Amino acid sequence: MNSISITPGKNNVGAYINNVNLKDFTPNQFEKIKNTLNKFGVVFIKKQNLDSASYQGFAKSIGQPVIYPRLKGLDEKYPFINVIERKSEDKNLSFGSSWLHQDTSYLASDRPRYTMLMGIEIPSGQGNTIFSSGFNAYEKLPDEIKNKIENATGIFSSAGPIAVTRLEREKEMGIKSSKSLEAEHSIVKSVNGKKTLYISPGHLIKIKNVKEDEADYLMNYLVEHVNKKEFIFSYEWSKGDICLWDNLSILHMASEIKNCRRVMHRITIK
Numbered sequence: 001m002n003s004i005s006i007t008p009g010k011n012n013v014g015a016y017i018n019n020v021n022l023k024d025f026t027p028n029q030f031e032k033i034k035n036t037l038n039k040f041g042v043v044f045i046k047k048q049n050l051d052s053a054s055y056q057g058f059a060k061s062i063g064q065p066v067i068y069p070r071l072k073g074l075d076e077k078y079p080f081i082n083v084i085e086r087k088s089e090d091k092n093l094s095f096g097s098s099w100l101h102q103d104t105s106y107l108a109s110d111r112p113r114y115t116m117l118m119g120i121e122i123p124s125g126q127g128n129t130i131f132s133s134g135f136n137a138y139e140k141l142p143d144e145i146k147n148k149i150e151n152a153t154g155i156f157s158s159a160g161p162i163a164v165t166r167l168e169r170e171k172e173m174g175i176k177s178s179k180s181l182e183a184e185h186s187i188v189k190s191v192n193g194k195k196t197l198y199i200s201p202g203h204l205i206k207i208k209n210v211k212e213d214e215a216d217y218l219m220n221y222l223v224e225h226v227n228k229k230e231f232i233f234s235y236e237w238s239k240g241d242i243c244l245w246d247n248l249s250i251l252h253m254a255s256e257i258k259n260c261r262r263v264m265h266r267i268t269i270k
């Protein structure tokens with residue numbers, strides 16, 4: 001058997017982990033997976049096709065899976081697995097699309113840190129997930145900007161720019177809309193020894209602890225910055241693929257799906 005190997009994603013965003021079977025992995029392999037996740041922020045593990053027990057089990061080896069406040073669990077046995085279904089007749093934007101974001105940045109404490117998706121039913125040629133690396137984006141900031149935002153905090157709201165999509169989606173899924181949630185976090189974070197940008201453009205509504213007359217300029221600058229092509233990797237799914245990312249260092253968004261059904265199983269982990 002070939003041994004586990006790592007191939008960085010395009011633009012050094014995330015990494016593929018090759019030659020591993022998540023139904024049955026060794027402690028050494030798990031250490032390599034965890035180290036790669038820490039280093040790159042997102043890992044891509046192709047064609048795993050795990051049953052729900054193995055999938056939920058793998059999530060538990062990463063951390064504590066959480067019940068996601070806005071979505072229903074698969075069933076009683078697998079309460080941590082959320083089904084994200086896109087019906088072929090759905091006309092609005094996909095769940096989480098149109099704005100790069102970091103999941104649940106609008107929660108003050110107890111935010112789930114990791115999000116994991118497995119492709120269950122995948123249409124070909126569309127519905128990529130777009131990732132941007134906060135590590136790479138921070139590293140490439142001019143020193144002048146780094147200095148200005150050193151102690152900055154952001155106000156993140158569930159009613160931020162992404163909310164139109166969420167409200168539409170909740171309506172479509174029959175979920176009662178909750179009141180908006182808001183939280184403040186520092187926008188420069190040190191994660192696994194490296195600095196990263198935490199600005200979740202889909203939720204960010206204001207930057208604080210910078211010069212008042214520069215706050216809007218800096219917010220727009222940073223949002224534009226993380227959207228630059230050089231920090232983006234558009235991940236093309238195959239059935240059974242697993243993507244697992246750290247919301248502290250990785251931004252993501254969905255992309256358009258037209259006239260196709262797609263099903264993903266999602267787990268969030270603390």
Ligand SMILES: [Fe+2]
Nearest residue numbers: 096101103252
């Ligand atoms: Fe998301």
